[in-house]
Amino acid sequence: MNEKEKVQFLASYDINQYDRPSIAADIAVFSIGRKLAEELDYRRLPTKTLRLLMIRRAEQPYQGEWALPGGFMQQGETIQETARRELKEETGTDKAYLTLCDVFSDIGRDPRGWILSQSFIAVLNDDDLANSHLEASGDAGEAGWFDITVQKTAEHKKEKHNTVTCDKEYELTLERSAPADKTQLRAVVREHIEYRDYHELMTYELVSSEGIAFDHARIILSTFNSLKRMLDSDIRIAFDFMPEQFTLTDLQEAVELVSGQELIKPNFRRKISEYVLETEHQVQNGGHRPSKAFVRNLERFYR
Amino acid sequence: MNEKEKVQFLASYDINQYDRPSIAADIAVFSIGRKLAEELDYRRLPTKTLRLLMIRRAEQPYQGEWALPGGFMQQGETIQETARRELKEETGTDKAYLTLCDVFSDIGRDPRGWILSQSFIAVLNDDDLANSHLEASGDAGEAGWFDITVQKTAEHKKEKHNTVTCDKEYELTLERSAPADKTQLRAVVREHIEYRDYHELMTYELVSSEGIAFDHARIILSTFNSLKRMLDSDIRIAFDFMPEQFTLTDLQEAVELVSGQELIKPNFRRKISEYVLETEHQVQNGGHRPSKAFVRNLERFYR
DNA sequence: ACAATAGTGTCTATCAGACAGTATATA
DNA sequence: TATATACTGTCTGATAGACACTATTGT
Numbered sequence: 315m316n317e318k319e320k321v322q323f324l325a326s327y328d329i330n331q332y333d334r335p336s337i338a339a340d341i342a343v344f345s346i347g348r349k350l351a352e353e354l355d356y357r358r359l360p361t362k363t364l365r366l367l368m369i370r371r372a373e374q375p376y377q378g379e380w381a382l383p384g385g386f387m388q389q390g391e392t393i394q395e396t397a398r399r400e401l402k403e404e405t406g407t408d409k410a411y412l413t414l415c416d417v418f419s420d421i422g423r424d425p426r427g428w429i430l431s432q433s434f435i436a437v438l439n440d441d442d443l444a445n446s447h448l449e450a451s452g453d454a455g456e457a458g459w460f461d462i463t464v465q466k467t468a469e470h471k472k473e474k475h476n477t478v479t480c481d482k483e484y485e486l487t488l489e490r491s492a493p494a495d496k497t498q499l500r501a502v503v504r505e506h507i508e509y510r511d512y513h514e515l516m517t518y519e520l521v522s523s524e525g526i527a528f529d530h531a532r533i534i535l536s537t538f539n540s541l542k543r544m545l546d547s548d549i550r551i552a553f554d555f556m557p558e559q560f561t562l563t564d565l566q567e568a569v570e571l572v573s574g575q576e577l578i579k580p581n582f583r584r585k586i587s588e589y590v591l592e593t594e595h596q597v598q599n600g601g602h603r604p605s606k607a608f609v610r611n612l613e614r615f616y617r
Numbered sequence: 618m619n620e621k622e623k624v625q626f627l628a629s630y631d632i633n634q635y636d637r638p639s640i641a642a643d644i645a646v647f648s649i650g651r652k653l654a655e656e657l658d659y660r661r662l663p664t665k666t667l668r669l670l671m672i673r674r675a676e677q678p679y680q681g682e683w684a685l686p687g688g689f690m691q692q693g694e695t696i697q698e699t700a701r702r703e704l705k706e707e708t709g710t711d712k713a714y715l716t717l718c719d720v721f722s723d724i725g726r727d728p729r730g731w732i733l734s735q736s737f738i739a740v741l742n743d744d745d746l747a748n749s750h751l752e753a754s755g756d757a758g759e760a761g762w763f764d765i766t767v768q769k770t771a772e773h774k775k776e777k778h779n780t781v782t783c784d785k786e787y788e789l790t791l792e793r794s795a796p797a798d799k800t801q802l803r804a805v806v807r808e809h810i811e812y813r814d815y816h817e818l819m820t821y822e823l824v825s826s827e828g829i830a831f832d833h834a835r836i837i838l839s840t841f842n843s844l845k846r847m848l849d850s851d852i853r854i855a856f857d858f859m860p861e862q863f864t865l866t867d868l869q870e871a872v873e874l875v876s877g878q879e880l881i882k883p884n885f886r887r888k889i890s891e892y893v894l895e896t897e898h899q900v901q902n903g904g905h906r907p908s909k910a911f912v913r914n915l916e917r918f919y920r
Numbered sequence: 921a922c923a924a925t926a927g928t929g930t931c932t933a934t935c936a937g938a939c940a941g942t943a944t945a946t947a
Numbered sequence: 948t949a950t951a952t953a954c955t956g957t958c959t960g961a962t963a964g965a966c967a968c969t970a971t972t973g974t
Contacts, residue, residue: 320677327729333692336637337733356947357951375623389636389731392722411816414720417735419695426630428692430640432720478919509919512853513714547850550815563953580955581937601946602952616781616812659974660924866926883928884964905925906971 335419335428339397340384340530341412342537343367343405345438346555346568347459347491357601359563363461364571365491366534367438367448368499368526369404370456375425376527380458380488380499382534384431397434405457406447411554412436415540416533423529433533435541437554460488460499464538467502478509483521486531500524501531505539545572549586553610561597561605562590589614638722638731642700643687643833644715645840646670646708648741649858649871650762650794660904662866666764667874668794669837670741670751671802671829672707673759678728679830683761683791683802685837687734700737708760709750714857715739718843719836726832736836738844740857763791763802767841770805781812786824789834803827804834808842848875853892856913864900864908865893892917 345367348360368380385400387393397412412434419430438446448457468483482505490497502521507514518532526534544551555568566582588611595607652664671683688703690696700715715737722733741749751760771786785808793800805824810817821835829837847854858871869885891914898910 319680324678324728332639332689334637334639335690336635337640355951357945359952375627377622386635387638387722387733390724392724393720393733394722411813411818413816417696417717417720419690419697421693421695425627430690430696510714511856511913511915512851512918513716515714548815553814561953578936578938579953580939583954585936598945600952601950603944603954605953610814612814615815658924660922660972662925864926881963881965882926883930883966886927888963901972903925904923904973906927908926 333428335430337387337393337396338384338429338431339387339393339400339434340382340431340533341397341401341434341436342382342415342534342541343401343407343436343438344462344541344555344572345443345459346571347461349461349491359600362567362571363491365459366462366488367405368458368460368488370458371527372456379525379527380460381527382433382530383457393432397432401436407438407442407445409436409438409442413540413544415537418529418533420529431533433537435537435544437541437551439555439557441557458497459491460497461491462534462538463487463489464535480507480509481505482507484535486526486535488526497525499526501526501534503532503535505535541572542574545569550589550615552586553589553615556610559593559595559607559609562586562608563605565590565608636731638733640690640696640699641687641732641734642690642696642703642737643685643734643836644700644704644737644739645685645718645837645844646704646710646739646741647765647844647858647875648746648762649874650764652764652794662903665870665874666794668762669765669791670708671761671763671791673761674830675759682828682830683763684830685736685833686760696735700735704739710741710745710748712739712741712745716843716847718840721832721836723832734836736840738840738847740844740854742858742860744860761800762794763800764794765837765841766790766792767838783810783812784808785810787838789829789838791829800828802829804829804837806835806838808838845875845877848872852889853918855889856892856918859913862896862898862910862912865889865911866908868893868911 343366345365347363347365349363367383369383371377371379371381383401383404385396387396391399394412398410401412402408415433415435417430417432421428423429463486465485466482467485470481472479484503484505486501486503488499501523504519504521506517506519518536520529520532523531549569552565552569552572556565562583565586566577566579569582570576590608591611593607593609596604597607598604646669648668648670650666650668652666670686672686674680674682674684686704686707688699690699694702697715701713704715705711718736718738720733720735724731726732766789768788769785770788773784775782787806787808789804789806791802804826807822807824809820809822821839823832823835826834852872855868855872855875859868865886868889869880869882872885873879893911894914896910896912899907900910901907
């Protein structure tokens with residue numbers, strides 16, 4: 315604690331003598347979209363889909379393939395600021411709540427070298443999208459929304475030497491939503507879970523990847539599963555998908571899309587009733603009873 | 618996607634052209650200790666405390682002060698492996714489940730330069746401690762357990778421009794448990810919460826720190842609050858504090874120590890009953906009815 | 921016998937799941 | 948009028964909180 319010693323030490327300390335990785339922030343941006351071209355029945359509501367935002371790479375490596383929005387950490391900013399800046403640069407959205415998700419630091423995950431990636435989750439609603447320049451950029455070809463489908467294709471539970479492990483294989487399909495250009499990206503990701511007491515040591519491994527850059531397919535899987543778990547433990551995150559005004563059916567569909575299971579309407583409404591306030595507005599969207607518009611009951615959000 | 622182009626690009630790509638931070642893993646290791654020197658009443662059980670493992674720094678900066686176990690990421694390992702290696706090196710414990718907690722990357726948080734810290738949580742039980750060389754190292758002066766006390770000393774809720782913020786001040790006290798050397802470390806940490814919809818944007822800021830190196834006092838606060846939240850959402854983490862055999866009172870005390878609130882015994886037992894199996898062993902520790910020893914019901918842990 | 925801890929039984933309020941029912945828009 | 952969606956009421960079983968009670972030990 316000798317002050318002089320301390321100053322001397324720091325003056326002679328060269329942090330650059332140690333090798334170290336570059337840091338990237340990668341952001342999985344989710345939103346909900348409407349499937350168009352379904353004029354079959356004037357009564358029927360449009361089918362909704364869960365969407366993921368991807369960026370087409372203009373540079374090598376993986377030039378022309380699609381990657382998660384993100385980029386490298388720069389001096390003077392925190393990793394959260396990196397994520398926010400990159401999202402703003404690439405999409406024009408200034409959404410503040412990026413949820414830290416996981417870290418990917420395996421060697422060899424990026425051909426450019428030793429690169430550690432911090433993954434984040436962001437959820438955008440229709441108001442956020444209106445304020446972004448995503449639609450405007452259009453076929454400037456940069457950003458694009460993809461309908462995301464995750465299908466579990468295999469599951470093997472093993473037990474040996476007192477440890478239980480479980481391998482699951484998922485097929486990830488990303489189908490471009492907005493322009494009818496039919497771009498389809500596919501990947502297979504293996505989830506390896508090792509159970510130790512209550513802990514689940516989860517690792518994601520890329521099996522194959524078509525059109526998705528780097529190891530981003532497994533990052534997508536990991537964030538998708540995180541989003542599910544977050545929703546399970548706190549339904550309030552579903553409101554992130556909703557604009558200022560929304561119908562309860564919209565909200566329920568958001569939850570169902572993420573969780574992958576259907577809910578019973580009255581039960582769902584009872585559950586979320588404390589978080590919403592009825593407005594006088596009505597939403598009419600078909601040959602059936604119009605629905606009431608609701609807003610967030612913000613007081614209940616602040617615990 | 619021209620293969621030749623790709624190879625050319627990578628050959629000429631120099632990742633070292635960009636500045637980047639060093640990466641450290643810092644681990645908050647918790648366990649439960651017994652307060653000794655309480656021979657007042659032969660019937661009474663020893664008081665238990667929540668303990669945190671700290672390492673006395675042998676080098677500058679902060680030489681002689683106490684820091685969380687941890688260290689720098691090395692080439693060829695993932696950040697999880699870094700945490701595991703450092704914990705093994707400094708304590709001899711080979712506990713596998715390190716839970717990733719948060720990232721600290723503010724500029725100026727480390728006088729040595731631009732250093733990003735990944736914080737982890739580990740929980741050790743008596744069996745783990747027996748297998749470590751912690752006790753052996755004794756007054757080699759390296760590692761030491763500290764009884765941790767966190768006291769909220771202030772809370773201010775503000776509301777302006779549609780955003781609600783809340784500042785809380787915590788006093789952190791670390792009191793050395795094992796040797797009676799009375800070492801006491803203190804720090805004051807300010808927690809700043811910004812509420813946005815359901816999101817809580819939490820930041821921890823160091824107000825003062827006595828004897829605790831770097832910004833580790835705020836990392837301790839952050840991990841402590843995380844541990845609490847983890848316990849809230851899944852009681853099974855309490856079993857990490859228990860050795861293979863334990864009494865239900867021990868388990869309940871562990872939960873109470875972390876959560877900071879007393880529980881009603883029959884309700885607690887009902888809640889955890891599915892996770893435990895009764896053994897034929899008994900534990901006798903005072904002038905009162907002996908308690909049954911229990912073990913984990915592992916089948917219930919593997920969901 | 922006493923004091924301290926160990927362990928059990930039960931009442932009650934609250935909450936989640938399931939289902940049956942009514943209401944209202946447009947072709 | 949038919950149909951798809953919007954919305955409400957209520958029965959049921961499961962769960963969580965509170966409290967009262969019995970059991971067993973060493974001094």
